[in-house]
Amino acid sequence: MLGLGTLTRKVFGTPNDRKVKSTRPIVAKINALEAEFRALTDQQIKDRTQALSERAQLGESLDALLPEAFANCREAARRALGLRAFDVQLMGGIFLHQGNIAEMKTGEGKTLMATLPAYLNALAGKGVHIVTVNDYLAKRDADWMSKVYGALGLTTGVVYPYQPDDEKRAAYRADITYATNNELGFDYLRDNMKSSKEEMAQRGHFFAIVDEVDSILIDEARTPLIISGPSEDRSDLYTAIDKLIPGLTEEHFKLDEKTRSVTYTDEGNEFIEGLVIEAGLLPEGQNLYDPESTTVVHHVTQALRAHKLFHKDQHYIVRDGEVMLIDEFTGRMMRGRRLSDGLHQAIEAKEGVAIQPENMTLASVTFQNYFRLYAKLAGMTGTASTEADEFREIYGLGVVEVPTNKPVARKDEHDQVYRTAREKFEGIVQSIKEAHETGQPMLVGTTSIEKSEYLSDLLKQAGIPHNVLNARQHEQEAQIVADAGKFGAVTIATNMAGRGTDIQLGGNVEMKVLEALAVDPEANPDDLRARIEAEHAEEKAKVIAAGGLFVLATERHESRRIDNQLRGRSGRQGDPGRSSFFLSLEDDLMRIFGSERLDSVLSKLGMKEGEAIVHPWVNKSLEKAQAKVEGRNFDIRKQLLKFDDVMNDQRKAIFGQRLEIMESEDLSEIVQDMRHQVAEDLVDQYLPPKTYADQWDGAGLAEALRESLALDLPVAEWVDEEGVDQDVIRERIEEASDRLMAEKLAAFGPETMRNIEKQVLLQTIDTKWREHLLRLEHLRSVVGFRGYAQRDPLAEYKTEGFQLFESMLNSLRQDVSKRLSQIRPLSEEEQRTMMQQYLDQQRALAGQATPVAGDAPVDAPNPEAVAGFDENDPATWGNPGRNDPCPCGSGQKFKHCHGRLT
Known part of the structure; x- marks a missing residue:
């Protein structure tokens, strides 16, 4: 007797069957148009693209344009490549356009299928990204499919590592852009470290089609993308500690291969402590349990992981004196990718190769949060149904199995x-x-x-x-x-x-x-x-x-x-x-x-x-074991995402603020508000509300104003005035601050001052964000221990992360106000000193000796100064751009000379 579920499926079909069935009328419409599009000339195919694009940009829905667009694209591909898309490829293309994952067996033509929805969505004029797993495929597919897009009158770009900036910007401005997931993520982070909108590469996140979607959005999503910069070099400590690890025996550590973790046992802790003290890596009278020993503890832990969890020719290879990681899912080398938190350096010490300096995080994002930036996301692969729950829960993507063209x-x-x-x-x-x-x-x-x-x-x-x-x-x-x-x-x-x-x-x-x-x-x-x-x-x-x-x-x-x-x-x-x-x-x-x-x-x-x-039973028991591992890995990714979501809200706020600053012509109001807020905070600190005047610290406030806003004001006298209150003093400080900035505006000129404000704001935001990321990393590494006190680590991370963010914003206001209050034009003497330093530097670069006493003086290059230029009157300087030659005739760029920030 048939079960109820089986009977229902027989009568109504599976949900997947119903989705496939729903596309058949659309496929029939596309096929009905084939003869009409076959009759078009090559130019008429391009003209049809233009007409469809105009209709899309006038507000006609892409769904309404789909049959004509797919028919046009199929005909262009037939002429350009000799390949005519099968009906199942049209179905797959429809599912991609609807924002699904199309699961198609290997060899069913996913690369060609992607051209259909890519072309349709490119008509909106906002750019389409096709994401591949490696640079070879990005270049190959872009080269191959650009023939189709070219026949349709669209442009194709490809993004790859170490690409010149101009070429990269042009690639992103193409109608269709091929790139790897890594490069897209890194470009997003790099863009949000740029100092002007013109330097940014990406132009938005409209629609992406992810090839091998399971590999990119599932397998690689456990590791966030991080852009880092070098920090202090501790290679000697790595080498010294690495020499101690081979002395450990099995009783000294506990290895858990299920969770890929290794820890010291009590005997191991005592043993390694003895070795560390013997090697002179801990000062006399200090042990591993002292708070001052955290750095050494971190190093001995990472050295143990490097030796027991990471194996040569499985997790990494050594090539040209460099430790290169191997992608466990594709078996490829991941050039330029490094393990964080000192683990890569520990492996380098183990293998006896040159130890690269540790890095500090400058910017980071997870693949989950990067790909959720897109207004619409789609994917294609041969294997996605086993992870359908994760795709739906994390990305809101449905998985549809597309029938094969011929039976398997x-x-x-x-x-x-x-x-x-x-x-x-x-x-x-x-x-x-x-x-x-x-x-x-x-x-x-x-x-x-x-x-x-x-x-x-x-x-x-x-x-x-x-x-x-x-x-x-x-x-x-x-x-x-x-x-x-x-x-x-x-x-x-x-x-x-x-x-x-x-x-x-x-x-x-x-x-x-x-x-x-x-x-x-x-x-x-x-x-x-x-x-x-x-x-x-x-x-x-x-x-x-x-x-x-x-x-x-x-x-x-x-x-x-x-x-x-x-x-x-x-x-x-x-x-x-x-x-x-x-x-x-x-x-x-x-x-x-x-x-x-x-x-x-x-x-x-x-x-x-x-x-x-x-025996089939063996297969079943193995599949259960694999499903267990997949479930555990999903939990790891979900947990990573929950923590990254906290940072992601803050990241969006900061990146959005940066974009606004870069797009603004005049930031004077923003910096004035910051300055006034700093003044208000200082008044509240030294002249607390609801207190008497004899409890106020006028001298302390005067000193703080000198330090923070470069103002020398008689605050102590104001405090002693009859009937004066905090609001009056705050207003006086704000007026004095505004006067000081008006003088700077007159000295530098409006355009230069606007540039200075923009650069100071961006530089300070970047510095503060980097420091904030480091604090969040430290918080993330210890917050797990709060679980032992019956407190939810995620809730604690959210609360403290928000407090850290507020503290960062306060600190940002103070730093921006302080730097802008202290800038001034250079004196003649300072300019001469700078010029001499510049010449000495140029001479040293050219391999010449620096002049010593007795050498003939060297004349500075002296192109003609701007007519009427007066060293002490910025009004005579004109309005040079920051990269234009300085009007004084020094031959330097303006930003390095009279327009220099001090």
Whole structure:
């Protein structure tokens, strides 16, 4: 008898079926327009874009324009690339436009599908971002799809690391911009450290399509993006403490692989304290438990983590004397990425390479909060349904499974579980040998570089030719993946997430054509392609006869999605294929999550050496273990996000304030309000409200005004006046402050003064924000301990974080008012001194000796001074820009000479 849920699904279909069904009428409309758009000339296709864009910007909804826009884009792609989007790709495009995640199997054409909603949303004129997992894919996709956008009359840009600023700004101003998630996040942070609107790269966050959305929004979301600057160098301390760690034994620390944490035991604390004192790293009479020892405690803790949790060739590699992290999800090197809080330095000390200085946070943001800036977000991947709850809860994204163009013909076998890793690898080599003898191409997935190289050695001993793709060979990535579908090919790869190059049976035609043209540039491309396509068809038929691509995984990953991504490399577009997972009880996942029960079961079954157990129950128990890990990781990300949300509200307030300041022409009112607020705070401090005059501290207030507002006022006399109150004194201070600033305005000139106010405000905001981030980091690191006192750490963090923010704003007002009150034009003597320092500096840079007594005096470069220029009368200086030559004729920029801030 059918259950109620099953019966309902049979009658009404699943929610996913209903969503797919709802797009069919729209797809039919697009198809009905195909003949009309096929009849258009190339120019008419561009004209249609112009017409659609005008309608969008006059207020017509993008939903109403969708059928025409999709039909136009499909026709442009057919002409530019020879690819006509299938109906399922149109469906996927509709789901993306609606702000969903489209789950499409590997090889179904996600890259082409993204052009449809990207084109439609670009008509609004606000820019569309297409987000990829690495720079290679961003450049490749931008280059490939720019042909489609160009045929439609749109511009395409690509953003990459270390890109010149002008080029980056132009890329963001294009209609469609391709970039990696990292670069987008970092550019957002960099933009909010710029000093003028013109220097900012990004122009807003309208619509983003995230490729490999699970990898970017789930896997990478555990780590925030941080822009940091160097702080003090403590490399000697790292090296000294690193020498002590090898002396520890297993009784000295407790390692928890489930939570990836390691701590000292009581014996370990005593032992390491003895070593630290013996090495002279703690002063006489001081122990590790003293408050003064926190730095040393931090270092010995990070050194322990570096040795016990981070392993070479798994978590990082050493290349050119540098420790480079490896992305656990994609197996790629993360150039330029460093672990924070001194952990990276501890690993550098362990590996004996040069220790880079520690960094202090200048700006940070999580991927969750960056991507929630977009008015509309969409994503595409082959594997998202296992994380549907997280996508909905964190990002408000629905997950829709898009049907495949052709039915999947891949055969997924049950897992094979061995007792030991040695037996497992023997079984893997045997399986590879058997498949290789039939010519069936194989993709062998491993979880680390170390294991990929170990398996490679075993295959060499067995005489099986193969390719290895891991972080060491990432430059040859596209070539190795393109060859993986050839007859008899064996490819070992660490984590295949987001490789971006399809494994095509018989090899990749495009790659073969490019190779042939590189060998013979004079050859006719059309003839070459025709010959290669004929050869390819022959080889593809042989591969299909051999059973298609065989994906063999040597271990299960913590996340089911990573396993599904590997499986999905086989069986693309209805091709035959096969997948199998080989496991052992010594694998990390099996060992950490419940292998004891399985071990006892296997022992009772009396398994022989080299024998594997294959049963659906094993698959189910493994999936439960993986679901547990995924749930724990989701909780970690949720907790990270809750804490970052506190900072995010403050970040938005500060970044919004900066933007307002950069856009404002005149900030005099803002700085006047700040100055008056400082005066009011000082009056309240030294002449408290509701107190008598004999309780007031007039001398203290006078001193504070000299310090904070550069005002020398007879406050003590005012205090003694008959009938005077706090409001009268405050008004007098405000008037005196306004007079002082009016004098500065006359001395510098209005334009210069406005520039000075803007720069002082921005510089002070940035400095204060950096200090605030550091305080929040320190608060975050200790607030967890409040849980022991039955207090909610998150609530405590929110309350204290808000208090710190208020304190920062008060401090900001004081600093801005103080700096603006103290600036003044330079005297002639100071200008001469500066000029001489400048010349000495230039001479030193040119490798010449600094002049000594007796040398002939050096004449300053002296271009013509502006006519009527008077050193002491700023009114005669004109209104030079900060980067214009100084009107005094010194040859320096105005900001370094008479316009200098002091």
